[in-house]
Amino acid sequence: MIPIPRLGILFLLSAPSGAGKSTLRAGLQKDQDFAYSVSCTTRSPRPGEVDGSDYHFLSRENFEAKIAAGEFLEHAQVHGNYYGTLKSAVLDALRIGTDVLIDIDVQGAAMVRATDHPEIRDALADIFLMPSHIDVLRVRLARRGTESPDEIALRLRNAETEMRAWRQYRYALITGTPEEDLAGFRAIMRAERSRSSRLLFDPLS
Ligand code: 5GP
Helix, strand or coil, rough: CCCCCCCCCCCECCCCCCCCHHHHHHHHCCCCCCCCCEEEEEECCCCCECCCCCCEEHHHHHHHHHHHCEEEEEEEEEEECEEEEEHHHHHHHHHHHCCCCCCCHHHHHHHHHHHHHHHHHHEEEEEEECCCCCHHHHHHHHHHHHCCCCHHHHHHHHHHHHHCCHCCCCEECCCCCHHHHHHHHHHHHHHHCCCHEEECCCCCC
């Protein structure tokens, strides 16, 4: 098939902790047909996480300097730490027609929707990955065992707040098996890539 020139799409994925977002992201990243935007954070790396690939791990001072310099497309405090998306990386990719995936929380998503960059507004496709019930998260977080009981309690409180925002997203993907989540997300990607407003060619000329 001939590749059709088109504008890059900003796939924004949000989900409460424990909804299966990391598994979904890993599945998506098996196909290199988009760029994943590596976020900055002030939280400590978890075992196995790699600086520059999972996150850019920054000190609070360094993060705040970047906020002051206007380097973030969005940033938020989540679970007591800063998280943010670098504006330049996203814009550079979109401008050359590369799709970008950002994995951010609901506060960050609201900031992206309110952006004054028309390119970003037009590029945006926001998706909320949501369990059918909060108890699904409770079980998954306990089973994961990477957080202390206090951290789990904090994440569940945050999850409830985040789940209230699901209707602000264009798409809601209700979680099923990892395979179903991946297939659902891929279907959204395919549909967004076919939107006529994104295609930059004239079949009649
Ligand atoms: P975790 O610490 O488990 O990797 O991520 C915690 C939360 O922070 C997740 O909901 C994740 O989506 C969110 N997050 C990760 N990167 C960013 C970012 O760049 N901006 C915002 N606003 N949230 C982020």
